[in-house]
Amino acid sequence: MQAQSALAGTGTAAVAVKYGGPMDVARQVLRSEGGMRGLFKGLVPTMGREIPGNAIMFGVYEALKQRFAGGTDTSGLSRGYLIVAGGLAGASFWFIVYPTDVIKSVLQVDDYKNPKFSGSFDAFRKIMASEGFKGLYKGFGPAMGRSVPANAACFLAYEMTRSALG
Incomplete structure (x- = not known):
């Protein structure tokens, strides 16, 4: 849909x-x-996106919080720092894994009865052959425009909820 x-x-x-x-x-x-x-359909590239992407995103988030706090105790960080850390963490997720999302998308909308692609690697090869490296980042700008504020808000909400619950 x-x-x-x-x-x-x-x-x-x-x-x-x-x-x-x-x-x-x-x-x-x-x-x-x-x-x-x-x-x-598209599960393999989805897992190839989600597993490393989330590992990177949460690692970047924690590293940025510690950098902003000047140490491992991040409990005193302001909302502004949490928003920046969350937004940059979301940006790092998509910067690293966006090509797998493009591959997932072309596989998911590919015609079942007359497919253009036989799988993830075939889709990768054909995108590279027809569009080059730029083809793997088609639509990247709008994805970042959505990801940065969405992740900033999600991480801030997580931290505020965690703080409220003790």
Whole structure:
């Protein structure tokens, strides 16, 4: 449904609504895109994005907090420092793993019956051949524009909740 919404928002051409909701998505994918396998399309690059990306993001967040605090006790950091640390941590996540997200996205919207890509490595090779390195960072600016404030807010909310709970 996210891909459907993104395509509809481009304004390039009329996009027919393909799905009527989450259960309709599951029903149609099971029926027309290879059964259970279709539900897990793009899982490998998603895991390749999430596992190292989150390790990097949380590591950067903690390192920045300690840097700002001048040591390991970060309990006295102001909200401003927490916002900056959270935003930069989110930016580091996407800077490192964005190419895997592009690969995941092209695999997920690839036609099941007539696929352009046989898997993650094939998608990588074809993107590099047709668009070069820049193709792996297509849409990076808007992703950063969303990621930095979203992660800044999430990390701040986490710290405030943790502080309130003791």
